[in-house]
Amino acid sequence: MPDETKSQSTPPPDGEPKPTADQPETPDGVKSTPSGSVQSETKTTPNKPSPPSETEGPPKAAAPGAPKPAAPAAKPAATAAAGHPAPPKPTGPAPTPWDSPLVAKYKRQYGSGITALTHLGQNYFEVDRSLIPEILQLLRNDEQFDYCVDITAVHYPKREKPFDVVWILYSFARNERIRVKTQIADGEALGSSVPLWATANWLEREVYDMFGIKFDGHPDLKRILLPEGWKGHPLRKDYHILQQDNEWVQINLGIESGQ
Amino acid sequence: MTDPRTLAPPSLETHVAAHDETFLDSNELVINMGPQHPATHGVLRVILRLDGEKVLGLECVIGYLHRGVEKIAENRTYTMFNPYVDRMDYVAAVSNGLGYCEAVEKLLSVEAPPRAQYIRVILTELNRIASHQLWLGTHALDIGAITPLFYTFRDREEILKIFEKYCGARLTTHAFRIGGLQYEAYDGFEADVKNFVKFVKPKIDEYEELLTTNRIWLERTKGVGVISGKDCIALGVTGPVLRASGVKWDLRKAQPYANYKNFNFEIPTGENGDTYDRYIVRMIEMRQALRIIEQAVEGIPEGPIMAKVPKVMKPPVGEIYHSIEAPKGELGYFIVSDGSTQPYRVRVRPPSFVNLQALDLMCRGQLVADVIAVIGTLDIVLGEVDR
Numbered sequence: 120m121p122d123e124t125k126s127q128s129t130p131p132p133d134g135e136p137k138p139t140a141d142q143p144e145t146p147d148g149v150k151s152t153p154s155g156s157v158q159s160e161t162k163t164t165p166n167k168p169s170p171p172s173e174t175e176g177p178p179k180a181a182a183p184g185a186p187k188p189a190a191p192a193a194k195p196a197a198t199a200a201a202g203h204p205a206p207p208k209p210t211g212p213a214p215t216p217w218d219s220p221l222v223a224k225y226k227r228q229y230g231s232g233i234t235a236l237t238h239l240g241q242n243y244f245e246v247d248r249s250l251i252p253e254i255l256q257l258l259r260n261d262e263q264f265d266y267c268v269d270i271t272a273v274h275y276p277k278r279e280k281p282f283d284v285v286w287i288l289y290s291f292a293r294n295e296r297i298r299v300k301t302q303i304a305d306g307e308a309l310g311s312s313v314p315l316w317a318t319a320n321w322l323e324r325e326v327y328d329m330f331g332i333k334f335d336g337h338p339d340l341k342r343i344l345l346p347e348g349w350k351g352h353p354l355r356k357d358y359h360i361l362q363q364d365n366e367w368v369q370i371n372l373g374i375e376s377g378q
Numbered sequence: 379m380t381d382p383r384t385l386a387p388p389s390l391e392t393h394v395a396a397h398d399e400t401f402l403d404s405n406e407l408v409i410n411m412g413p414q415h416p417a418t419h420g421v422l423r424v425i426l427r428l429d430g431e432k433v434l435g436l437e438c439v440i441g442y443l444h445r446g447v448e449k450i451a452e453n454r455t456y457t458m459f460n461p462y463v464d465r466m467d468y469v470a471a472v473s474n475g476l477g478y479c480e481a482v483e484k485l486l487s488v489e490a491p492p493r494a495q496y497i498r499v500i501l502t503e504l505n506r507i508a509s510h511q512l513w514l515g516t517h518a519l520d521i522g523a524i525t526p527l528f529y530t531f532r533d534r535e536e537i538l539k540i541f542e543k544y545c546g547a548r549l550t551t552h553a554f555r556i557g558g559l560q561y562e563a564y565d566g567f568e569a570d571v572k573n574f575v576k577f578v579k580p581k582i583d584e585y586e587e588l589l590t591t592n593r594i595w596l597e598r599t600k601g602v603g604v605i606s607g608k609d610c611i612a613l614g615v616t617g618p619v620l621r622a623s624g625v626k627w628d629l630r631k632a633q634p635y636a637n638y639k640n641f642n643f644e645i646p647t648g649e650n651g652d653t654y655d656r657y658i659v660r661m662i663e664m665r666q667a668l669r670i671i672e673q674a675v676e677g678i679p680e681g682p683i684m685a686k687v688p689k690v691m692k693p694p695v696g697e698i699y700h701s702i703e704a705p706k707g708e709l710g711y712f713i714v715s716d717g718s719t720q721p722y723r724v725r726v727r728p729p730s731f732v733n734l735q736a737l738d739l740m741c742r743g744q745l746v747a748d749v750i751a752v753i754g755t756l757d758i759v760l761g762e763v764d765r
Contacts, residue, residue, distance in 0.1 A: 212487070212694070238696055239484060266611050268701070269727040273714055287699055287712065287727070291611065291625070294632055298699065318614030321735050329448075344441035344764060353449050354723075360449065 214238040221262060225254070243298035251301050252310045255286065259315045264288040264297070267316035270323055272330045276356045280304045282332060286312070303332070311337040329354035406434065413442050417520045417750045420760030424737075426749065433741045433749060438734060443764035451724035456482050456556060456691045459724065464550035466726065467762040469512050472505035472541075473704040475554045480635060481700035481711040482556045483685075485693040493681045494558035495637040499674045500571060501544070501553055502636070503667040507578070508537040509705035509757075510660050510667075514585060517657075517754035521598045521747075526588055533581045536574050543570065557687035563678070571675045575668050582664055589657070599653040603740040603752035606651055613739070614732045617707025619756060622659045623651030629703035636702075640677075641670045653755040660757075692719055706730050706757055726765060730758040 217237035225233050225244075232247040233254065246254050258264040268287040275281050280302040289296045303309060311334040312319040323334045324343040331352040334340060342349060351358050368374060407428045413421040421442035427434040447466060451459045463478045464471035476498055483489060490498065515530035538548040543564055545553045553559070589595045605615070607623040620627060628645045630638040646662035648655025693715040701710030707729030714723040733756050740752045 212696075214696070239487070239698055241699060267614055268708065269699075269710060269712065269725065271712060271725040273723045285712070287710070291627060296633070296699070316614065317609075317612045318732060318735060321731065322614075342441075344444045346441070353446060356452075358449075360446075360453075 212239065217242045225257075229254075241296070241298065243300055246299055246301050248301050248303055248307070248309070251299070254299060255312055255315060258288060258297075258299070262290065263292040264290045265316075266291060267312065267318050267322070268296070270312070270319060270326055272326050272332055272354075274330060274354065274356045278302070280307075282330060284309060284326070284332065305331075308333040308335045310335050311340075313337055328352070331355070411749070413439075418753060418760075419516065419758060420763075422734075422753070422758070422760055422763070424749065424753075426746065428746065431745045431747075433744050433746060436738050436741055436749070438737060440731075440734070440760070441764050443760050445765065447765040448724055448726060451721055453720065455719045456693070456721060459721065460554075460556065461550065461552045463726075464552055465761060466728065466765055467509075467704065467706065467709070467730065467759045468549055469759055470505050470509040470705045471549060471551050472501050472553050473509075473702065473709060475552065476502050476636065477700065477702040477704065477709045477711055479554045479556050480702065481698055481713050482691070482693065484700050485696065485698045485713055485715055486556070486687060486691065487694075488557055488685045488687055490558040490685055491682050492637070492679045494683045494685075496674050496678045497559060497563055497683070498554060499636055499638065499641070500671055500678075501541070501551075503670045503674070504537050504540060504571070504574075506667045506705045507664050508534045510664050511537075513660065513705075513754075513757045514657075517751075517757075518589065518595075520750045520754045521595075523589065523592070523595060526585055529581065529585060529588070533578055536577060540567075540570050540574060543567075555684065556691065558682070558684035560684075562683055568675050568678065571671060575672055575675075579665075579668060582661065586661060590661075596654065598748075598751055599657060599755075601650070602653040602744060602748045603755055604650065604652045605736060605740050609739060610651075610736070613736045615707070615736050617703070617705070617729055617733065617757075618656055618659045618663060619707070619733055619736070621646060622648035622655040624649055629701060629708060635700070638670075641673045643667075643669050653751050656755045690719060692717060701727065704729055706759070706762070707733055728762045728765060730756075730760075730762040731765075734758050734763055 214236040215238070217235040219235075219242075222235040226235070229250055232250045234245040236243055236245065244254065266289040268289050269285075270287075271285050273283040273285065275283065282303050282305070284301050284303060286299040287296065288299065301309075309332065311323060313323070313334075313336070320338065321343060323337055324340060326332050327334065327337075327340055328342045328344055329352055341347065345353070351363070353360075353363075365375075407430075409426050409428060410423065411426060412418040412423040415422075418424065423439040423442070425437045425439065427436065445465075447462055450462055454462070460475065460478060463474040467474055479490075511530040511534040515527035515534075518524075518526040541551050541553070542548050544567065545551050545561055553561075605619070605623055607620070607625040609615075610620045610623045610625060616627075624647055626645050626647050629635070630643075631645060643666045644662075646659045646666065648659050695715055695717045697712065697714040699710055699712045701708050703709075708727065709729055710727030712723075712725035712727065713721050716722040737749075737752060737756060740756075741749050744752070
């Protein structure tokens with residue numbers, strides 16, 4: 120059941136999810152909105168253009184007479200004709216450029232291959248895939264990011280390069296945490312970071328297990344949480360839980376699954 | 379054969395090099411431990427390579443308890459996913475909930491009101507004590523001391539009673555909500571907490587009387603499962619294990635969350651990085667947790683317990699990584715929002731999973747019986763390892 124609701128409410132995740140910066144609604148604005156009214160509005164009129172407080176990108180059907188309860192049948196048709204109208208996205212603080220001596224140094228060295236941003240008080244680099252081994256090594260050896268907190272990935276199936284791979288790093292000496300992100304295409308491999316951080320061993324295995332992203336030079340790249348004969352990589356967005364379940368029930372119990 | 383206890387602690391360099399060794403050796407024996415083994419604390423399977431009684435290396439096989447928590451999260455709303463996090467580290471459910479709620483709150487740019495923060499800290503620290511008590515009882519049982527189990531479970535019961543009175547559940551508490559708390563502290567909550575602190579202080583002394591200078595305990599824990607601070611950092615090991623190896627690092631101090639910066643407490647550290655030091659560190663942590671509770675319960679402010687959050691939660695597009703100091707180490711949540719009611723991706727950075735990776739290094743050169751001690755001292759929960 121939640122699957123269906125998801126497909127409706129999820130905006131097409133193609134491209135980097137970037138909130139439009141033209142209306143930087145402060146968190147206070149969000150808070151001061153009476154929650155009940157937001158709820159009722161979104162509930163009862165899902166096809167109406169955004170509530171007045173969130174007028175970023177109103178669909179073409181946003182006639183001036185929107186509050187009028189006129190021709191409810193025509194509305195869905197109009198919105199359907201206009202393609203997918205952007206669902207009312209809550210706007211939050213947008214990522215802003217991140218400035219620090221570290222960033223300036225890397226910018227000089229690598230130019231456009233590296234973008235430094237800060238969002239919700241957290242700093243991250245968006246790095247071109249080809250620069251990843253070098254950047255990680257520099258961060259580890261020269262900038263004392265000696266603790267690799269986590270390695271993970273995010274799948275955006277509609278994007279040209281559908282995977283974001285994320286390294287979360289921490290430096291004990293600086294008491295600072297940063298993220299390094301890169302985009303890769305399906306089937307592309309990345310260099311393993313096991314020589315830099317021993318902890319990457321299991322973390323990369325989990326990324327491989329869940330997303331099918333390969334890491335060159337990993338000492339033992341195999342599935343970690345799922346059994347070896349498992350088909351597919353579950354955290355990809357196109358992996359359907361029910362299909363897997365039906366198949367298992369059919370093979371092992373010989374009946375139709377009740378799901 | 380040389381006594382493995384006299385061997386120098388293994389270093390990461392030799393550990394990495396050892397992976398290239400040939401697997402076959404005329405003296406070598408490969409045995410399988412678990413997954414159904416009482417001392418593996420769940421369903422952990424360990425494949426041991428042995429030379430007689432000495433461990434040459436081991437491999438962990440995990441995933442028997444994998445439920446796809448991260449996939450479930452993508453199909454639930456932010457609120458609906460909240461109870462699921464309790465089921466990862468099910469002996470420290472309150473900590474899991476705190477990490478998740480704070481992460482979503484950061485994404486929503488809201489903050490829980492002060493009163494909620496105080497109650498959160500009290501419950502989380504109570505849970506830390508409960509988690510350490512359960513660890514102590516089972517760990518001591520594994521290596522031959524049965525009595526502490528009864529002591530610790532008896533006293534842990536008092537904490538669970540407080541949880542039950544507060545929110546109706548003992549283990550998977552679902553105590554917190556995004557934005558604060560659902561329940562106001564019940565009448566007599568403060569008195570209950572104060573009584574508990576008074577009750578448990580001498581009990582911790584009792585545990586120590588049983589073990590700290592006990593000769594058998596010393597024999598089984600001193601010099602067992604040694605790991606250096608450097609190797610801990612390389613392997614990403616956090617929590618009491620890292621501190622027992624001499625690295626003074628605790629997220630509650632390093633990057634304070636909730637309102638931990640308002641409380642005075644110390645970070646205990648060890649020197650040798652062995653099983654005994656980890657025991658001492660956790661014992662001190664229990665006392666420090668009591669200190670925090672004492673301060674917090676005196677200062678609970680009046681006021682609301684929920685911040686203003688929308689009923690239908692749609693965090694703005696963005697991503698957040700937020701981590702807390704769970705009883706086992708750094709518990710992090712990496713949440714990606716696409717602006718809809720459901721998270722686009724939730725990644726859990728589980729301390730048990732990452733810490734378990736150090737088992738191989740810590741067991742090399744030890745005896746088979748010490749493997750049990752090291753699994754116990756790592757304090758893993760398989761629900762969190764496998765997720």
